[in-house]
Amino acid sequence: MAENNQDTEDQIFEAASRIFQRKGYAGARMQEIADEADINKSxxxxxxxxxxxxxxxxYQREMSRFFPVLFKVLSSEDPFDEKLEGLIDTYYSFLNDNPRIAHFILYEMNQHPGRFQQFIKEKGVHPPDSFVAQIQEDIKQGRMDAVEPRQLLVSIVGLILFPFVARTMVEVLFELDEKQFLRFLKKRKPFLVDFILNGINYRKQ
Amino acid sequence: MAENNQDTEDQIFEAASRIFQRKGYAGARMQEIADEADINKSxxxxxxxxxxxxxxxxYQREMSRFFPVLFKVLSSEDPFDEKLEGLIDTYYSFLNDNPRIAHFILYEMNQHPGRFQQFIKEKGVHPPDSFVAQIQEDIKQGRMDAVEPRQLLVSIVGLILFPFVARTMVEVLFELDEKQFLRFLKKRKPFLVDFILNGINYRKQ
DNA sequence: GTCTATATAACGATAGAC
DNA sequence: GTCTATCGTTATATAGAC
Incomplete structure (x- = not known):
């Protein structure tokens, strides 16, 4: 009882965030959110x-959390291989703490592309130029094959996100329980670093 | 008028398939499906x-279409590099004809994991053993690095599917119109072949 | 089989007492 | 600010005429 204003408001917000991520906009029920928050529906x-x-x-908050995690790491000064490792580590722990967020974002984004575009424009979200520049420089210096930076970026993000987005598919097809799936993810981190660096023929100088 | 039984039934089914793929179960409306089929709601x-x-x-039909496309190519007798190229070609044209199917499957799968598991068990869907065996043989013969077959499979599928699932994200962040996006996809095919073969250090003998 | 009309239930939203 | 009761709408589903 007697829990007031900001607390109640936050409690509702966090409950709504969980339910919307789990069920999507259309599938979520106001009553369900109220129950999750343990608060009266009105x-x-x-x-x-x-x-x-x-x-x-x-929607705004989850979007605002998702993209900075990605782009902040990419805009660091580290060399490509270290940056890649940092990205995988950061992203994995973020997705571990927010297992439904990637799903939510991909789903609602395609449901309302216009809303997403507006968000991106207003917030000025975009892949850091410095990342593209770094890749072009690495190519010029012969540290990696001549790849299209955008193809590489989509590949890296896809490789990281996919097991989270397709978790049920991976678990069911490979017959993994939760513990085994987490082990699969853990082993995936070093695998991805090698796979990606090999993929572009990266050689440190 | 006077369109009867099987025709009407199919018309409803195809309309429902499009609407469910576009809106998901919760977001779809029976009236909308009826309109799409140009048929009375009752x-x-x-x-x-x-x-x-x-x-x-x-759900059953879309699942039954999606997985065979993937696994049939994987179970062929071709060497790994040719198989990879075949998979990318086949999958891309399938996804091109069914641009919403990956989204639909990933979404509804996570919404009802039990239903998905039941489907997989009943239909006996699973990654072909011959594919795993082939990779193990290639490793043994020194044709590729010692990778975990499951990590590789998840990576290949993720690399192919991701741009379709995250199409809005790619279009908006890279500021691509539809035509430019399709060019991006087209250029992605040779990129992926190189990237993946390099990633595992594949060398034909 | 196809249509109109309607029952029935679920859900979002509001009114009003405290 | 919080609760109960209820309104108004929309959605699924059915009844019944043709």
Whole structure:
């Protein structure tokens, strides 16, 4: 009882975030969010007016969390191989703490491309120029094959994200329980570093 | 008018398949499916009883289309590099004809893991043993690095699927219109072959 | 088999007491 | 701010005429 304003508001928000990530906008129920927050359903409307407005706030925050994690690492000064390792480590622990976020983002993004585009423009989110420049320099210096930076970036992100997005597929087809799946992920980190560096013929000088 | 039984039934089914793939189960409306099929809404219930039953049939068919495309190519007798090229070609043209299917499958799979597992067991779907055996043989013969076959398989599939699943992300972040995106995909095919073969240090003998 | 009309239930949202 | 009760809409599903 007597839990008030900011606490209640946050509690609703976090509950909504979990439910929307789990069920998507259309599949989520206001009653379900209220139950998850252990709060009366009418409080949701009191603080957020409507399901749509509540969803938009959740959407904004999850988007704002997802992309900086990715792009911040990419814009560091480290050489490519170290950067790659850093990215994989950072991304894996982030996705481990937010196992549904990649799914949520990919799904809602395709559901409302316009909303996503607006978000990206307003926030000025974009792959760091310095990353592209670094790759071009590495190619010029003969440290890697002449690859298209965008193809490489999509490949790296895809390789990292895919097991999280397709977790059920991996678990069921390979008959892994949760523990075995986590071991699979752990072994994937060194595998990916080797695989990607080999893939572009990276050689440190 | 006067279009009867099998035709009507199929028309409903195909319309439902498109709408469910576009909106997901929760987001799809029976009225929307009826409109898409250009058929009276009560016909949906006449032929399929309920939204749930209609969805399950669509789910079954899309699953039954998706996995064989993947696993059939993998179980061929071709050497690894040719198989890889064949897989990329086949998968790309399949995904091109069914641009929403990967999304649909990944989403509904995670929404009902139990249903997916049941489907996989009943249909006996699994990665072909011959593919694993081939990789082990190639490693033994020194034709590729000692990689874990499952990590490699997940990587290949992820590299192919990701741009389709994250299409909006790629288009918006790279500021590509539809035509430019298709060119990106086209250039991706040779890129992927090189990238993957290099990634495991494949050398033909 | 196909249509219109309607039952039934679920859900988002609001009113009003405290 | 929090609760209960309820309104208004929309969605699925069915009844019944043709």
């Amino acid at each position: 409080m949701l409307h009191y603080y957020y007016r409507s399901k749509d407005k509540l969803f938009r706030k959740v | 016909m949906l219930h006449y032929y399929y009883r309920s939204k749930d039953k209609l969805f399950r049939k669509v």
